[in-house]
Amino acid sequence: MPDVIAYGADWNPEQWPEETWAEDVALMRGAGVNRVSVGIFSWSLLEPVEGVFEFGWFDRVLDLLAANGIRANLATPTAAPPPWFGDAYPEALPVDADGRRLQHGSRQGFCPSSPIYREKALRITEQVAARYRDHPALAMWHVHNEYGCHNARCYCDTSAAAFRAWLRSHYPSLDALNDAWGTAFWSQHYSAWAQILPPRATPSFTNPGQQLDYRRFSSDALVELYVAERDLLKGLTPDVPATTNLMAGAHWDMDCWAFAAETDVVSTDHYLLGARAEPHVDLAFAADYARSLNGGRPWLLMEHSTSAVNWQPRNLAKAPGELRRNSLAHLARGADGIMFFQWRASRAGAEKWHSAMLPHAGVDTKIWREVVALGAELAGLAGVAGSTVTADVAVLLDHSSVWAQDHPAQPTSELDPVEEAKRWHAALWRAGITCDVAHPEGDLTGYRLVLVPQLYLVSDAGAANLTEFVRRGGVALVGPYSGIVDEHDRVRLGGYPGAWRDLLGVSVEEFFPLAGPIRLASGATAGVWSEAARSTGAKVLDTYATGEPAWTRNEWGGGAAHYLTTRLDAAALAEVLATVCAEAGVEPVARTAPGVEVVRRSHADGRSFLFAINHTAQDAVVTLPGGATVAVPAGDARIVPIGRIH
Numbered sequence: 085m086p087d088v089i090a091y092g093a094d095w096n097p098e099q100w101p102e103e104t105w106a107e108d109v110a111l112m113r114g115a116g117v118n119r120v121s122v123g124i125f126s127w128s129l130l131e132p133v134e135g136v137f138e139f140g141w142f143d144r145v146l147d148l149l150a151a152n153g154i155r156a157n158l159a160t161p162t163a164a165p166p167p168w169f170g171d172a173y174p175e176a177l178p179v180d181a182d183g184r185r186l187q188h189g190s191r192q193g194f195c196p197s198s199p200i201y202r203e204k205a206l207r208i209t210e211q212v213a214a215r216y217r218d219h220p221a222l223a224m225w226h227v228h229n230e231y232g233c234h235n236a237r238c239y240c241d242t243s244a245a246a247f248r249a250w251l252r253s254h255y256p257s258l259d260a261l262n263d264a265w266g267t268a269f270w271s272q273h274y275s276a277w278a279q280i281l282p283p284r285a286t287p288s289f290t291n292p293g294q295q296l297d298y299r300r301f302s303s304d305a306l307v308e309l310y311v312a313e314r315d316l317l318k319g320l321t322p323d324v325p326a327t328t329n330l331m332a333g334a335h336w337d338m339d340c341w342a343f344a345a346e347t348d349v350v351s352t353d354h355y356l357l358g359a360r361a362e363p364h365v366d367l368a369f370a371a372d373y374a375r376s377l378n379g380g381r382p383w384l385l386m387e388h389s390t391s392a393v394n395w396q397p398r399n400l401a402k403a404p405g406e407l408r409r410n411s412l413a414h415l416a417r418g419a420d421g422i423m424f425f426q427w428r429a430s431r432a433g434a435e436k437w438h439s440a441m442l443p444h445a446g447v448d449t450k451i452w453r454e455v456v457a458l459g460a461e462l463a464g465l466a467g468v469a470g471s472t473v474t475a476d477v478a479v480l481l482d483h484s485s486v487w488a489q490d491h492p493a494q495p496t497s498e499l500d501p502v503e504e505a506k507r508w509h510a511a512l513w514r515a516g517i518t519c520d521v522a523h524p525e526g527d528l529t530g531y532r533l534v535l536v537p538q539l540y541l542v543s544d545a546g547a548a549n550l551t552e553f554v555r556r557g558g559v560a561l562v563g564p565y566s567g568i569v570d571e572h573d574r575v576r577l578g579g580y581p582g583a584w585r586d587l588l589g590v591s592v593e594e595f596f597p598l599a600g601p602i603r604l605a606s607g608a609t610a611g612v613w614s615e616a617a618r619s620t621g622a623k624v625l626d627t628y629a630t631g632e633p634a635w636t637r638n639e640w641g642g643g644a645a646h647y648l649t650t651r652l653d654a655a656a657l658a659e660v661l662a663t664v665c666a667e668a669g670v671e672p673v674a675r676t677a678p679g680v681e682v683v684r685r686s687h688a689d690g691r692s693f694l695f696a697i698n699h700t701a702q703d704a705v706v707t708l709p710g711g712a713t714v715a716v717p718a719g720d721a722r723i724v725p726i727g728r729i730h
């Protein structure tokens with residue numbers, strides 16, 4: 085069990101003269117930094133010429149850390165192949181859907197299916213691992229960096245061949261593939277495997293099954309690269325944990341569930357989006373997702389920012405106190421490590437306008453003072469490490485469904501499955517109810533309530549999983565445009581939603597996307613979407629003006645399944661969620677004012693911590709179960725040990 089909260093950042097000492105390093109490490113110690121990620125973008129300096137390795141400078145970096153008691157997430161530098169790589173092997177550079185080959189000079193300039201890339205990546209990985217396997221600074225392997233952030237899908241001939249190999253291993257025959265993709269449509273029938281291409285630029289819509297399988301293949305190709313590096317590392321250091329930093333909740337090209345299954349501990353990066361009305365609520369979604377990916381166990385926030393980033397149209401600096409609130413929110417939701425990109429703000433390069441722990445202006449700054457204060461606070465919270473968050477509610481979300489719905493030929497372009505999941509999650513956030521994100525085929529037995537905001541695609545196993553959850557006494561709430569297609573994006577016939585028609589006691593014959601808001605019989609406001617549905621057994625709880633069902637409830641086995649045929653506005657959605665929470669016996673962890681985040685982490689022995697984070701400009705009071713109150717001033721946060729929960 086860890087006894088500290090890891091605190092630190094990516095450290096890129098190669099961007100600075102060596103004289104700076106001692107100062108860096110002294111400042112780190114002053115700030116309570118106990119962990120840094122190193123070597124992430126060091127390939128071109130560790131192997132400046134192909135096959136020629138220069139580790140002297142990196143030895144000194146790691147020795148300096150060890151001498152100062154700072155541990156390293158030691159990276160394999162494979163996210164950024166050096167210029168010599170693209171020069172010598174242009175065929176290993178990625179190609180976009182329009183057939184343009186991308187050049188070196190940025191990062192992630194490689195085709196994920198390139199055998200040459202894999203060979204060179206494994207060679208530098210082997211060099212790093214063999215040299216530092218016993219180094220005292222080594223805490224964890226940080227494999228690559230954000231797989232697929234820039235090169236998730238490659239359309240080159242090598243990728244095309246790899247795609248065909250992937251298809252051959254997933255379909256028993258070409259006939260089976262033709263059937264799954266529905267290639268009788270638009271004369272797309274394949275008479276030889278060799279005819280199959282990635283979904284490159286085409287005159288009109290590409291085949292939905294083809295694009296879905298290409299997304300699956302592309303994600304698998306990245307997981308395979310991770311596994312290849314991980315296996316090599318674990319072969320040399322079986323006891324050193326391996327991870328790769330995901331972008332959970334932010335970037336949907338990579339199947340996070342598949343990556344998570346291959347890591348010793350889930351780590352993820354999170355950046356606030358300035359364009360969002362409540363970026364801290366988005367943060368909570370990402371953190372809950374990361375925790376869920378790690379099976380509820382503590383996870384690691386590998387990167388976030390002390391203030392502005394450099395890649396949004398308008399990069400908002402953080403207000404005083406926001407850095408602390410953000411960090412504590414991740415901690416509250418189960419992180420055992422709070423790390424930043426990056427330690428010292430770059431002087432040059434494309435990220436010179438990205439904030440860091442140590443800003444350009446130095447230590448006499450708001451950021452530095454907050455960084456030092458947070459380090460001290462986290463040191464005082466060491467007792468939180470190892471505790472977990474238990475949620476009674478799960479939101480179902482799956483990459484395949486998101487990818488399938490990404491195909492542009494849909495009944496409306498205004499339904500966004502990720503936004504919808506976040507909106508439902510946000511409604512629970514406001515109610516003080518913590519919620520997991522679960523895979524549709526995952527274990528649902530621990531939950532009282534399962535929410536299905538918009539799961540357009542669900543496999544037969546996923547469909548049965550929810551049905552079984554309800555049969556055993558659970559409560560489900562299914563949103564519109566869920567359970568519509570099978571795993572190949574083929575419509576489930578006989579009335580929508582084919583996956584759960586019986587469970588819901590409802591059958592839908594036609595979709596009616598809406599041009600504007602409408603009012604339901606209850607007075608609730610809805611919009612974007614409606615369905616012509618009829619009850620085949622469900623009780624109708626709300627209707628459209630036509631009298632057709634908008635909200636239904638069906639008793640099934642020991643439980644009940646609710647269905648919404650429209651997209652409710654925030655207020656109406658909150659009311660429906662309050663109803664289903666009450667029905668399922670789901671309670672908030674504490675009661676408080678809007679905008680105050682409350683979450684509980686508990687140890688197995690019952691010792692708990694209530695986190696109360698006030699994101700508003702008003703002082704607030706939090707009432708604990710049992711009646712005790714805690715004052716949380718505007719913009720402030722309190723972490724209260726609450727003893728055993730009975």
Ligand code: GAL
Nearest residue numbers: 229230233353355393425438
């Ligand atoms: C992440 C990446 C870091 C840095 C950061 C900037 O996506 O892993 O290397 O680029 O974004 O926000």
Ligand code: ZN
Nearest residue numbers: 195238240243
């Ligand atoms: Zn390729």
